Amino acid sequence: MKAIITATSLLLVLGTVALGQTVTVKGTVNNQKGQPIPYAFVRDAQHNYATFADSTGAFKIKVDPSSTLSVGASNYKDVQLKLDNKTDVNIVLSEGGDDGNVASLKSGGQGSNSEFLRARDQLVSGTGTVAARAQSGREGGAGGSDVTLVKAGFVGEPTRGSRYLFEDWVPGCGINKEDGLVVEKANMYNYDKIGGDILFTNDGKSMAKVSTSQLKSFTLYDKKGHAHLYENAPEINNKPFVEVLLKTSKYIIYKRVDTKLSKADYHTDGVLEMGHRYDEYQDIDRYFFVNTAENKPHKISLKKSVLKNLMGSDADAFITAQGSRDVDEEYVKDLGNSLNNK
Template sequence: MKRTMVSMLTILVSTASFAQTQNIRGRVNDEQGENVPYAFLVDVDHKKATYSDSTGVFNMEVQPNSKILVLAGGHKDYTFMPDQQKNYNIVLQGKNEAVVGGKFNTSITNNFDTFSTHAGALNTQAGNISVTNHQDATQGSRYLYDKWVHGYVISTADSIVQNTHYLFNYDKISGNLMLNKDNNTILQIDGNSFKSFVLFDKQVINHVFVKVPAITPQRYVEVITDGPKYKIYKDVATKFHKADFSTNGIASTGNNYDEYIDQDFYYVVKDGGQPVKLVLKKKALKEAFSADVDKLNKFMSAAGSSDIDEIYLKQLGEAMNR
């Protein structure tokens, strides 16, 4: 697929409705029947988006009145409106044509250039992030992912800003969103330039990050559950521990490698109140959700002896918001 001129998409969106959603899935192909990996699919009216995976397969939650725009470098834009059909075969044609002020109130601009940015002190090699001069000896990383990933940003104007040729990462120590424009130009985006961002891991699972100053003013926190009554967040605190190995020939202490150490903290916010730290133990969860103890007991009874981990917490939050 021939690489086209890098362009920027800003998609203006309206307030999301609360209509019943449905899950659609399918595959994105080109005219020759080849898979189109990492095509960007966006619901232009409800501020929801996803990517196809490395084989062109996608899954997406949509509203009954959604209009889906499909974007991939080197192809014309494609739009469709989901109906009762569950599986879709999307065929992209031709070369990408930038149309300003299109059918679904879209425009092609350079909106990332309007964000406050500065060059980051990163080097890249084969798409991987080099984080230290002693990379082979370093344990862990200051970055969320070991490779650049796809994603998009929600601007302060509540618009989705995305470019199919730009990749992202998140610096867990500085709290900066990193933008990789061409493997030579690495930028840090000023957090005051946008509201939130979404990154997709190698399984193309989306991770939403927002600022919650009451939890931490320096970093973004990941949204585990976002519901009308309860919101659950994850804060990853990363510290750098420099090599401190020493020996007197008889006894040894410390490590002979630099290390980035992550510590995860979870918080629940009820009805827009103050964050309350969550400990992943049944007794602590019962205290945190004491206002809905019957609903909590019902969930715990159904979950049985399942490990109380992040997946458990996500399912709990979804159950408590029903």
């Protein structure tokens, strides 16, 4: 297996300055052939505003209108674009550099000696490797299986669910203890729901954990370009990272995911068939509210009445504007954006 050095030595640390007035800029990132470049990294070169393009090369970002956009992607040359108050831009990157490519979690064709991290392989804590796959005559060890298997006299079925938040590696970036933006274009990431770790790879074969000791927060971007913010919050969960759905100077709402693996328990008495033929990762989502003045977490449900009771008049305008929209996690994130823009 390829040796892995520490996460922080792989990351480029960028400076930070005071933030001012912002506008929303949208655009696309393409190569010289007009083809979209998925997950290109886009940032305000003078501030800590940053995002990733989605799988179609499209992006949206808040920036200082007088600033410069810095855009880059693995195996492409970086581009600097002076905005001059433009809010709709099309960016073209030319090929160059040799940052390497990250293999997909879904890709096949790995060599027989390759310890490739697949979506349902089991992690061996602290080693960055995959568990042995010869356990009880089944693939994937205790981590479940992607294939049909035969065990204990019955035909098993593929594992349902996953211990990982995303089906494939996704882009991400962090904020360090000095409030600097940290990013590595060649790295891709995933979140381990059981261990609470953010994992990264730069070759699709080996991996390591992102350390909380040098980072304040880390953001993962899913295939739709939606941001998932993570912080260390031991008062919510004694795990390295916990997702933050809403964060303002007054309020925080966390999402804690408790995931467990339920083993196949199929059995029969010759007449009745009982249990399941598959292993399954089961998620239980719990939400916690913190008023920063008190700093005591309270377990909550995502309902309009609960949000109005907790935030009072602060949330009234947003809730009224949303009409009959259902309250879900995206609703809560949008509420947070609304409060931060006041």
